[in-house]
Amino acid sequence: MSTTKEWFAGKEWAQGVSLELHDSVDVNEFYKQYQAKPELWKAVFEFMKQDLGALEIGKYPLVEGEVTAIVSEYNTKEPENAKWEAHRKFIDLQYVISGEEKMGVMPIADAANAGEYNAEKDVIFYGENDGPLHLATPETYFLFFTGDLHRPCIKVDESSPVKKLVVKIATV
Helix, strand or coil, X not given: CCXXXXXXXXXXXXXXXXXXXXXXXXXXXXXXXXXXXHHHHHHHHHHHCCCHHHCCCEEEEEECCCEEEEEEEEECECHHHCCEEECCCEEEEEEEEECCEEEXXXXXXXXXXXXXXXXXXXXXXXXXXXXXXXXXXXXXXXXXCCCEEEEEEECCCCCCEEEEEEEEEECC
């Protein structure tokens, strides 16, 4: 078994957080990012140990300029109103605290119709792309690296309220 697979399976990186990492996550990229800046990831998982449902809406700086947690509430969207997006400077950890939604994910290398990069907001929006959608629930969280295009906030059956944690983690 490879070092990466052993590391991932051991789950020491999770710092005791019992939630499951969605199987769409690129484990090799996660290993690379974690090994480069373990202190950032330790701060993330320590933050995730608390009662996330009790958190107020807002921003929580965890590591100055490198890790910020954002708690928001919104209603899920029609698929045509949910944009594909990517980031260059930050990895997104996305976790649905309450409610459920669908999230799209696909390799950015397979994407088309890129818009202009907004450096201030670290986001590129994309037009139409055909990537798989996954169910996001309070049991599972997602990691979207700079090589991933993602499309969050999509309704499951009908629009419904969601409380979500997004953690922005500086990439190497």
